[in-house]
Amino acid sequence: MKFNSFEDLLSYYEHYAKTCGFGVMTQRSERLEDQSIRYVTLGCSREGKARNKSSIVTNPRLMEKTDCKARTNALRIEGKMRLTTVHNTHNHDLSPMKSRFFRCNIEVSEFVKRVIDTNDLADIRLNKSYGSLVVGVGSFENLPFLKNDCHNYIDKARHLQLGADGVEALRDYFMKYKNNVFFALIDLDDDVRLKNVFWVDPRNRAAYQYFGDAVTFDTTYLKNKYGMPFAPFVGVNHHRQSILLGAGLISSEDTETFIWLFQT
Known part of the structure; x- marks a missing residue:
């Protein structure tokens, strides 16, 4: 059996797996100089040794490994992906009714x-x-x-994506204060992307010493051009004027984000 491209092969095998009720993973592959696939092994996602069961409980999407040997090997021959070996025997139950929940089948268009x-x-x-x-x-x-x-x-x-100009401006602003009085904390996500940021400059700290008896917090005041809420902590000076005591940019207005901001 042969396919015109690796993409055609992958699409066919994923459809077959979804119908049968198992997940798919690329177990190994080799590329040519032009980065096209020369050799590939597609197989059951339960291939490999079993994980710690506690990780399965905390993340139900992680299917337990059973060292399943079901797989198919394909080699590029004369520009076509040809199946060289096929093993369809699984060592675990198949779940056609649940296959749409498998991570490999999740698709948000x-x-x-x-x-x-x-x-x-x-x-x-x-x-x-x-x-x-x-x-x-x-x-x-x-x-x-x-x-x-x-x-x-x-x-x-919703993660904070300031763009090249915004990130540069933020970095330049923070770099102006190379002393122990300035404070800034950046919250990164699991992919090491900027998520939330909070800062207090020397002027904010000085103002808080005098006007920190009553502090208000409001995320409805302003959003940047990326739709990220500006989160200022505001006090009132002796002229009854609002004065900034600290500020942040946050990725979303949920409980987890507010806890991070207030604890900071």
Whole structure:
């Protein structure tokens, strides 16, 4: 059996796996100088030794490894991907009804992302956005993703992305204060991307010493051009004027983010 490209082979095997009820992973591959696939092994995602069971409990998406040997090998011959060996025997139960929940089968399309982004900007709750998507396809079973996948996407989309100019300006601002009085803390996500930032400069600290008896906090005052809320801590001076005591830029207005900000 042969395929015109690696992409065709992968698509075919993923469809086959989803129908049968197992997950797919690329177990090994080799590329040519032009970066095209010369050799590849596609197999069951349960290949390998078992993980610590505690990690399976904390992350249900992690399927237990059983050292399953089900796999197919393909080699590029005369520009085509030809199957050289096929092993279809699994050492675990297959789950056709649950295969759409496997990580390799999760797909949040660009259309769905646009719907979620648009609704989020309009302050429409994700529950309603997900519900409308379910209605659009007829049932939950027809969606190739879960509500939690939408949560994960919108969380990443909200991460602080200042752009080249914004990041440079922020760095230059922080670099102006090379002393023990200036304080700044940056919160990074799991992919080491900028998520939240909080800072207090010497003037803020001095103001707090005099006008820190009453402090207000408001994230509705301003958003930057990327839609990230500006989170100022504000006091009132002896002229009854608002005075900045500290500030932050945050990726979202959820409990976890506010806890990080207040603890900082």
